[in-house]
Amino acid sequence: MSEFTIHTSSLFDPRIKKFRPNVSVTVDPASGLIVSAFERDGKVPFSDLLRPGDIDLRGKYVLPGLVDAHTHIFLHSYDEAGALQQKRDESIGERMVRAVNHCRTALLAGYTTCRDLGSEGMQDFDANIRDAIAWGLTPGPRLFVATKVLASTGSFECRTENSAGGHCLPSSADAVDGVEACRQAVRRRIAAGADIIKFFADYHRRIMRFPPAQQHPYIAGEEMQTIVAEAGLARCPVSAHCGTLEGALAAIDAGVNTIEHAYFATDDMFQRMLEKNVILVPTLAIAERLHARRFEQVLSQVKRAHELGVRLACGGDTGTYPHGENVRELELMIKAGIPAIDVLEACTVGGWEACGGDLCGRRFGWFEEGTQADIIALDENPEVVPEALWSVGFVMKDARVWKMAGQPMGTV
Numbered sequence: 001m002s003e004f005t006i007h008t009s010s011l012f013d014p015r016i017k018k019f020r021p022n023v024s025v026t027v028d029p030a031s032g033l034i035v036s037a038f039e040r041d042g043k044v045p046f047s048d049l050l051r052p053g054d055i056d057l058r059g060k061y062v063l064p065g066l067v068d069a070h071t072h073i074f075l076h077s078y079d080e081a082g083a084l085q086q087k088r089d090e091s092i093g094e095r096m097v098r099a100v101n102h103c104r105t106a107l108l109a110g111y112t113t114c115r116d117l118g119s120e121g122m123q124d125f126d127a128n129i130r131d132a133i134a135w136g137l138t139p140g141p142r143l144f145v146a147t148k149v150l151a152s153t154g155s156f157e158c159r160t161e162n163s164a165g166g167h168c169l170p171s172s173a174d175a176v177d178g179v180e181a182c183r184q185a186v187r188r189r190i191a192a193g194a195d196i197i198k199f200f201a202d203y204h205r206r207i208m209r210f211p212p213a214q215q216h217p218y219i220a221g222e223e224m225q226t227i228v229a230e231a232g233l234a235r236c237p238v239s240a241h242c243g244t245l246e247g248a249l250a251a252i253d254a255g256v257n258t259i260e261h262a263y264f265a266t267d268d269m270f271q272r273m274l275e276k277n278v279i280l281v282p283t284l285a286i287a288e289r290l291h292a293r294r295f296e297q298v299l300s301q302v303k304r305a306h307e308l309g310v311r312l313a314c315g316g317d318t319g320t321y322p323h324g325e326n327v328r329e330l331e332l333m334i335k336a337g338i339p340a341i342d343v344l345e346a347c348t349v350g351g352w353e354a355c356g357g358d359l360c361g362r363r364f365g366w367f368e369e370g371t372q373a374d375i376i377a378l379d380e381n382p383e384v385v386p387e388a389l390w391s392v393g394f395v396m397k398d399a400r401v402w403k404m405a406g407q408p409m410g411t412v
Contacts, residue, residue, distance in 0.1 A: 006054070008377075023038070037367040068113070073323075086121075106326060107397065108402065148172070150199035152176060157172055196236065199238070257279060267304070284316060314330055330343050
């Protein structure tokens, strides 16, 4: 198929955080890239510009494809089953089928890129799903995957109190203890196909009925530094799960690219993030469920991060709540008091940066020659009506149309 052009009357340019009128975008299906983005000459009749194969999105609000910076394609909503039950009771085949369905759902919801931060007991199969999508075997977002997360022994693990007589539970993490173990684990993840290294700076080490579950750091600073340094040799970004302030501060000092969660943040933590150019992925959509009692405080912390200039990306820990509801994270960031236009930028360019920026080998999230041809369209202006993000009527990824006039195309 030859090049064709998408014509718009209102196109969101995240680089300037404005909707631009009368912009057309020419794309190349062979490369999947944008060839050019240009403002139309108002003196030339539109009928003279429209060529066979072009797409007319005038009257719609056009944006770059959205980026979910924190997903788990192998999980489905905790309202249906907890993580332990999913890992223990669902077969590999079932979980693969679910992941394929989840990816299709995300794409049709306008998410053309997802950062999958841990295979949740499915070993390295997230890399296989990534590749199947890239080869055109199944529809889905462009995936950047972590495969197995890194965590110390006795932390991010499936557990049962009924261990008498033996039991078998899937491994959730690549267990690391000590600097050399961290170095070797990063090399294993890179060899397994990881695009991102994710480690748990802290977690519930004690999660049985007594004593009560407690979060605390358990990867030492020198271990974190080794993870970041070794990942750097492979030009691979690093993400850190941080449920405690202490864990977040150590991860920031180690030089990670992104901090996930950080529900107990302080101004000092945010200042350190600014100094180190660390991105915050606040995962408000799962916090709304797990931290309901102090959720307003969590919202105020994210607003404070924005006020201080901390770089934000949008990812709600999708999978712990239903796939397809990814935009709940954007709604909550707006509810926190962040201007909608800034949230849209964080979910496009910010998402690209969370995936590693130029380290990820592709450019996406804005309209420019050489960027991926990822385009979505809405009926209403999301800056004024954020709810419009729930009704994506047009989806293009890599110059291929997957949804037109609200109807899926080529997804079966």
